[in-house]
Amino acid sequence: MTGQDLYRDDPDVESMLAFQKGDDQAFERLFRKYSRPLVNFAYRMIGNRGRAEEIVQEVFLEVHRARGSYLPQAKFSTWVYRISTNRCLNELRRPERRLVATEDRDSDGEEGDRAALEPVSDGPDALQNLEVKRLQDAVVGAVRSLPVQQRTAVILCRYHTMAYREAAEAMETTESAVKSLIHRATVTLKDRLKSYL
């Protein structure tokens, strides 16, 4: 059994291979399955919804272009998260990006969260929503202030339920490196969020 055969049981790899053979519906299935999780991944990484959506568009353009040359060498999810991770890291490295990073939380980036947590009435519900919002802000701030490699590992493992090995493949590093990153991030987060524990 070759390395490529290992992944042919993955239904998403099957879809990608079907797309390669001309089934455009298979590509759309993959897009509809992964676009929302990937928007959330990119959004958590870079903090701006508009840019996160653009990154997901670029990711799927890359998937589309890979039609002719695609060889399954990993689970489809690992592959597509690897592309997304690289795109997000490139985005974070852009010099102009560093200048505007602090503004993101006040721009459209937080709209989704804000809309979901908008108080619906006065009284106890409003107070409770305010408390929930405060806690969420603390969590968002704590995760976003992690060094980028730790943040990436936390987002992949905690929000996208990846095993260390799979996150390591997506980050193009080793499983033991991810174990260490997750540990250091968890210790930091425990410290920063201790008043909520």
Next chain:
Amino acid sequence: MSGHENSEELVAFLDGALSTVDARRVEDHLESCSACRETLDDFRRTGQLLNRWTQIAPSPGFESRVLTQIRASARPRSASGGFGNLNRRIFGSPFRWAAVAAGIVLIAGAAYWASSLSRNEEALTEAEKDEIATHIDLYVDYGVISHLDTLQPMDATPPPGDESSVINTG
């Protein structure tokens, strides 16, 4: 077992990332160590707190918008029979050197053509000079003569008895 469990092992234990043997060792230690149980509990609650960061929804129309753009960007390639494929076929094959040679021949041909054009331009300039000499009085009247440096060496003395072609410089 002496001392406490390594906290990296505790986090990995929570994540189910330890081997069976290591997980059993941590479990055994936790049974007898309240400090490590407390640390483990803090890590667990920290992980639970992270769930407070809820998912966002993509903007309305995101999926259809992106799919439309991807289809549009893919169309020209497939509709044209694939210039990209043609490129790959040519430059990714043993014919690539033939393609490079053909390119050089094309460039050389273009250069020769450009130089012959330049020569024609010079010949045309000579013809223009003759034309100018014929109608030199008009150019003088309209002040063009001062810009025609090439005419300077010309002898403007009229042949005896021909008064019409005298240059009026006054």
